[in-house]
Amino acid sequence: MAKISPVAAKYIVHATIIIEGVVDRPDVIGAIFGQTEGLLGSDLELRELQRSGRIGRIEVNVNTSSGKTKGEIIIPSSLDKTETAIVGAALEIIQRIGPCNAKVQVHTIEDVRVSKRQFVIDRAKELLRELTDKTLPDSQELADEVSQSVRMMEVVDYGKEKLSCGPAIDESDEIIIVEGRADVLNLLKHGFKNAIAMNGTSCPDTIKELAQKKTATVFVDGDRGGDLIIRELLSVTDIDFVCKAPDGKEVEEITKKEIHKALRGRITAEQAKLDLGVDSNGSLKEEINKIGPSAMSKGQFQSPRRNNGPSTSNIKNDRSDRGDRPERTENRSENRPDHRNDNRSNDRYGNRPQNNPRQAPRETRLSADEKKKFKQTLEDLFGTRGACIFDSNLNILGKVPLSELETTIKSLNGGIHALVLDGTIDIDLVKLAERIGIVYLVGTNSKVKEANKINILTDEQL
Secondary structure (H helix, E strand, O other): OEEEEEEEEOOEEEEHHHHHHOOOOHHHHHHHHHHOOOOOOOOOHHHHHHHOOOOOOOOEEEEEEEEEEEEEOOOOOOOOOHHHHHHHHHHHHOOEEEEEEEEEEEEEEEHHHHHHHHHHHHHHHHHHHHHHHHOOOHHHHHHHHHHHHHHHOEEEEEEEOOEOOOOOOOOOEEEEEEEHHHHHHHHHHOOOOOEEEOOOOOOOHEEEEEEEEOEOOOOEEOOOOHHHHHHHHHOOOOOOEEEEEOOOHHHHOOOOHHHEEEEEEOOOOOHHHHHHHOOOOOOHHHHHHHHHHOOOOOOOOOOOHHHOOOOOOOOOOOOOOOOOHHHHHHHHHHOOOOOOOOHHHHHHHHOOOOOOOOOOHHHHHOHHHHHHHHHHHHHHEEEEEOOEEEEEOOOEEEEEEHHHHHHHHHHHOOOOEEEEEEEOOHHHHHHHHHHHOOOEEEEEEEEOOOOOOOOOEEOOOO
């Protein structure tokens, strides 16, 4: 007689039994076979099903307590689900076991294949993961890897200074001048084969010669060093266009999309001179020098004369009012009336002093400890898109993501001395900070030039 075990069964019937008296396990099993005999016909006779192996060993576990017997009945089945349900329902017709009243209730029919199916899925995931990690990549991945490695090998030396460049320098009508070899490699990786590196801050003679014959575009990092290189090249060679990497990023680390966006937003050399406030020999203009050397120290590209060329959105704005605002005021007074004059005091646009009167008190109020704390916090927050909230003792009240910053500030409802964030300070944040009574707003950059009740500081000012 073949018997099936619960492991080999497709379904398992789980039932409970309550007996008003004391009985043993064989009594229960005998009642199951005896009282269901002939009930379901010859095809579903429990004894015959068990002999053929379609019903497994019936397990009965009983416990006697206080004159009553309670237990569990387990019947493994390899029948289909309909026949198994019929067998399970047949158990509930048992009303007496020996001299005692009994009640049997089937509470579940378990599909053993569900747990087996889940095991198969989990194991298949594990096997597929191992297969992906250990086997060769597909053809597209192979092609991308090979093409990228070929591009990286295409870096050649050019000219007497042995400048790193792409292989298409000679045959291309345009060249892209970058700072170093890593910049050339990044451009090559993304398909730009006409880049050449300066290998330093001074302009080599080879680049001067190429710029005379070809259309030259300067592509520098998005920092103050990039502005200095632009000034150097504008003063010593013939540059046609200028573009910069996004704020705070270097050409060697930006993505293909950022490269294309920067090159599409390039501006002419004449526009760059106006934006940087330099003359043809690369030195600061007279009106800029009068204002102070810090005016152009932030690396901004802003010009009041927008009709001379497009502005570029990926160039840093000057967060300080000490530099570009007097120059922009003079241009407004010469070219067109300023509709904001009615809301400003006469000394701002009339006999205005050389230094911004709003900026000086901010610098004197900022203590050395505050400056050090803000600078360190801003460096720690770099790339996190988060913000730190400080009280008057420079204790951190909390760190929150920028998406939850406004809600958090409103919930605190005061007691905030400073707010340092890895992001841009906008007018909405300034208004909220003024309403709450925050003293300092510190960010990577700012769209707001000045505020009446709050001190705005950026990474460059720290």
